[in-house]
Amino acid sequence: MDTVDAAEPLVIFIFGVTGDLTRKKLMPALFSLYLNERLSEFRIVGFARREWSQEHFRDQVREMIANVGGASEEQRNRFVQSVVYLQSTFEDPAGYEKLREHAAGFPNRIYYLSTPPGAYEEVIRSLGEHGLARSDTGYVRIIVEKPFGRDLASAQSLNSLLQSCFDESQIYRIDHYLGKETVQNLMMLRFGNGIFEPVWNNRYVDHVQITVAENAGVGTRGNYYERAGALRDMIQNHTFQLLAITAMEPPNDTSPDSIRDEKVKIIRSLDPVTHREPDRHVVRAQYSAGVVDGSEVAGYLTEDGVDPESQTETYAALRLYLDSWRWAGVPFVLRTGKRLSRKATEISVHFKHPPLHFFGPAGSPLQRNVLSIRIQPQEGITLNVNAKIPGYATAVRPVSMDFAYGSAFGPAVPEAYERLLFDAMKGDNTLYTRNDEIEASWSFINRILDHWSTQDGPLPQYAAGSAGPDEARGLLADGDRRWRRV
Amino acid sequence: MIVDVPAVEQELARIQRELTNSEVRTSLFNLVVFSPDAEKTMANEALNYLLGKRAARVIHIVNGAAHENPTEESRLDVSARCFIDTERKSVCFQEIVITNGSDGAGGAPGSWVPLLVRDIPTLILWQDTLCDNQDLLAHAQEQAEKLLVDTEQSVALGDPEDAILEVVHRIVVTDRIPVSDFAFKRLRTLQRLVASAFDDPKRTPLLDEISSVDLAGTSSPAGRLFSLWLADRLGWTIDGAHFRDRRNRPVAFNHTQVAVGCSAEVHIDLMTSERIHIAMQTAGCADVDYPEGEESHPVVSVPGNGELLLEEVDAIGSDALYRNALRVLDRY
Numbered sequence: 001m002d003t004v005d006a007a008e009p010l011v012i013f014i015f016g017v018t019g020d021l022t023r024k025k026l027m028p029a030l031f032s033l034y035l036n037e038r039l040s041e042f043r044i045v046g047f048a049r050r051e052w053s054q055e056h057f058r059d060q061v062r063e064m065i066a067n068v069g070g071a072s073e074e075q076r077n078r079f080v081q082s083v084v085y086l087q088s089t090f091e092d093p094a095g096y097e098k099l100r101e102h103a104a105g106f107p108n109r110i111y112y113l114s115t116p117p118g119a120y121e122e123v124i125r126s127l128g129e130h131g132l133a134r135s136d137t138g139y140v141r142i143i144v145e146k147p148f149g150r151d152l153a154s155a156q157s158l159n160s161l162l163q164s165c166f167d168e169s170q171i172y173r174i175d176h177y178l179g180k181e182t183v184q185n186l187m188m189l190r191f192g193n194g195i196f197e198p199v200w201n202n203r204y205v206d207h208v209q210i211t212v213a214e215n216a217g218v219g220t221r222g223n224y225y226e227r228a229g230a231l232r233d234m235i236q237n238h239t240f241q242l243l244a245i246t247a248m249e250p251p252n253d254t255s256p257d258s259i260r261d262e263k264v265k266i267i268r269s270l271d272p273v274t275h276r277e278p279d280r281h282v283v284r285a286q287y288s289a290g291v292v293d294g295s296e297v298a299g300y301l302t303e304d305g306v307d308p309e310s311q312t313e314t315y316a317a318l319r320l321y322l323d324s325w326r327w328a329g330v331p332f333v334l335r336t337g338k339r340l341s342r343k344a345t346e347i348s349v350h351f352k353h354p355p356l357h358f359f360g361p362a363g364s365p366l367q368r369n370v371l372s373i374r375i376q377p378q379e380g381i382t383l384n385v386n387a388k389i390p391g392y393a394t395a396v397r398p399v400s401m402d403f404a405y406g407s408a409f410g411p412a413v414p415e416a417y418e419r420l421l422f423d424a425m426k427g428d429n430t431l432y433t434r435n436d437e438i439e440a441s442w443s444f445i446n447r448i449l450d451h452w453s454t455q456d457g458p459l460p461q462y463a464a465g466s467a468g469p470d471e472a473r474g475l476l477a478d479g480d481r482r483w484r485r486v
Numbered sequence: 487m488i489v490d491v492p493a494v495e496q497e498l499a500r501i502q503r504e505l506t507n508s509e510v511r512t513s514l515f516n517l518v519v520f521s522p523d524a525e526k527t528m529a530n531e532a533l534n535y536l537l538g539k540r541a542a543r544v545i546h547i548v549n550g551a552a553h554e555n556p557t558e559e560s561r562l563d564v565s566a567r568c569f570i571d572t573e574r575k576s577v578c579f580q581e582i583v584i585t586n587g588s589d590g591a592g593g594a595p596g597s598w599v600p601l602l603v604r605d606i607p608t609l610i611l612w613q614d615t616l617c618d619n620q621d622l623l624a625h626a627q628e629q630a631e632k633l634l635v636d637t638e639q640s641v642a643l644g645d646p647e648d649a650i651l652e653v654v655h656r657i658v659v660t661d662r663i664p665v666s667d668f669a670f671k672r673l674r675t676l677q678r679l680v681a682s683a684f685d686d687p688k689r690t691p692l693l694d695e696i697s698s699v700d701l702a703g704t705s706s707p708a709g710r711l712f713s714l715w716l717a718d719r720l721g722w723t724i725d726g727a728h729f730r731d732r733r734n735r736p737v738a739f740n741h742t743q744v745a746v747g748c749s750a751e752v753h754i755d756l757m758t759s760e761r762i763h764i765a766m767q768t769a770g771c772a773d774v775d776y777p778e779g780e781e782s783h784p785v786v787s788v789p790g791n792g793e794l795l796l797e798e799v800d801a802i803g804s805d806a807l808y809r810n811a812l813r814v815l816d817r818y
Binding site: 215290291292293294295296297341342344365366367372374378382384389395396397398399400402463464465466467470473477480485486 | 487488489490491514560562589590591592594595596597599600602604605606607608624625628629631661662799800801802803
């Protein structure tokens with residue numbers, strides 16, 4: 001008989017429960033875990049400032065889980081009865097005493113920081129001061145949402161504060177990209193197959209592209225985004241994590257620290273962009289008005305909450321090199337942007353041409369072999385190869401060998417948050433980032449931020465719905481290298 | 487116009503299901519056609535030739551509607567055509583027609599790029615003017631593995647002849663986008679014929695003795711491309727309206743578009759005052775007359791637009807001959 005690997009009894013405290021993250025991701029993920037019998041004895045406590053009644057909060061939760069399919073009314077009712085609202089400011093000591101009361105009867109606790117980053121310090125300090133960071137009955141873990149700092153100094157400061165209250169083993173810095181099935185599969189692809197690892201190096205790989213493209217604009221997050229920008233919002237965390245998993249050496253084993261040790265080596269091996277050369281290796285830009293999905297949309301500078309003279313980038317592209325034996329000389333080009341032509345996150349490994357060009361017209365090399373790993377949407381893997389067109393002539397065309405998660409496997413792929421929350425309940429922090437990874441990435445990014453802080457004048461623009469700014473082309477302008485289509 | 491990608495995909499799947507009961511072959515490429523008119527374009531003729539030979543997603547962006555009806559908004563229509571091949575499998579064109587209205591939204595990449603099938607090559611078949619649509623063209627080439635243009639047609643639609651080569655030169659040489667020009671491709675038979683006239687080792691040295699070339703027939707853009715191809719192959723440089731050979735001697739090139747009863751006629755005058763005469767029709771036997779009185783009559787056939795399109799969708803690489811011909815424009 002199969003047994004379900006369920007979490008031990010626990011109470012989950014979500015700080016900032018009234019925000020969008022809880023509505024869109026956390027509550028549906030927790031409900032899904034409940035439906036899949038991963039959660040049995042549990043309580044979810046929403047901690048926030050808003051003066052909501054218990055009934056109102058439960059009504060909200062019912063709405064949040066409305067789109068999760070496959071649940072009976074009884075299951076929805078039972079889940080909703082397990083959620084509790086705790087109204088308090090993050091500064092009020094009484095709120096933390098109430099929190100202790102809500103934790104009574106449950107041996108294990110998880111705190112989820114889903115507040116604006118400005119509130120992190122207060123919540124962490126208060127948890128420490130009220131003795132809530134430790135428990136004699138079971139585990140206490142804290143999950144910290146991005147952004148983890150806004151530069152190296154603030155990240156170090158946040159790490160110090162966290163480590164003054166919690167052990168590193170209790171701290172789970174979430175990067176939800178790591179919870180995506182295809183990202184996890186990348187390790188399986190590399191280290192579970194014999195054919196890829198021998199060619200995964202500078203002898204065979206020409207360059208690697210990592211794209212995190214969104215077609216959405218800043219929406220209602222203009223105020224937040226003004227202080228972040230694409231480099232902080234996407235590159236420092238998600239994109240660097242994808243880079244690390246793509247480029248890392250095989251770990252000794254699959255323990256969390258073995259994997260994270262290898263990842264951090266990659267971030268540390270990034271050839272620093274010195275103060276003289278950011279403009280050669282980094283491009284930033286802002287979206288202007290354009291057309292997305294057939295509809296006209298506003299430019300960034302006219303979005304709500306955005307300074308009309310803002311210098312915040314909505315697009316960033318970087319050309320990076322790794323100082324490692326395996327990757328010396330191979331460009332890794334990373335790009336992210338809002339209001340691009342479509343939403344697409346992928347890693348593509350572009351292989352070198354064969355040493356001799358036999359086929360196709362003279363002076364016109366065949367297409368490179370490209371292994372693309374689609375992280376979203378339509379998760380899957382495609383390998384482009386050149387094939388002979390059937391017939392008497394030796395004509396060649398590129399064809400693709402495609403693996404799509406959606407059609408290959410029956411059960412639905414778990415949402416990233418679902419997987420990550422369950423991992424935190426089980427004490428597996430493999431897919432969470434460690435303090436040294438965060439600090440290493442900020443250390444690299446800081447140089448670029450420092451350079452940008454000395455620059456004046458408007459940023460280059462790209463039309464909403466386009467592939468990005470013209471300036472980004474220069475990062476790949478070498479031979480027949482081109483950005484992949486978004 | 488709102489482009490609802492999942493809805494478009496569902497509609498395409500539904501139409502395909504209605505059209506065919508057999509297994510449907512996977513699309514091999516995206517073909518995005520830009521034209522001023524839905525009907526009066528060689529793209530339809532060429533696509534009809536392709537139908538049943540290659541499965542593809544075809545996105546046709548009709549750009550001229552706004553000029554004809556300034557109040558018309560962009561709109562999107564979906565259809566499919568399927569052909570059962572010899573193995574009883576369906577080879578389909580999934581067709582999406584976007585009419586670019588006065589709002590301009592239909593031509594913007596944000597309207598059609600999300601409809602491209604990922605991880606298969608994208609070819610842009612540009613059947614509109616090149617010089618007047620630089621913004622659209624720039625966005626389109628960004629998305630394309632290859633850009634297919636027809637400078638003859640673009641000039642016929644109103645592009646100035648002197649500007650059009652500058653535009654394609656920028657795309658091919660500066661931006662290094664793989665481009666095939668149907669006007670150049672249609673010259674291929676004539677180019678082979680001219681080259682073969684010098685194949686005999688005793689005539690090969692005459693290539694360095696050319697004093698003038700007269701081309702009669704073909705369009706003006708094609709004539710100019712033919713001269714650039716010759717210049718590239720023979721190492722000539724541009725000198726005003728004519729050329730200079732490797733020894734810096736002047737070489738005249740004259741082109742007349744008059745109908746001469748065959749598709750093209752070339753007179754090659756040599757420094758020795760001798761002449762090679764080549765006359766070619768679209769199909770049949772060509773006539774090649776040599777100075778010593780010899781003659782030959784090779785069989786030739788000029789490929790149609792459909793055949794050319796089939797070649798182009800199968801060969802994604804750039805046209806090196808075309809690129810090199812355009813590079814002659816840099817040699818003064």
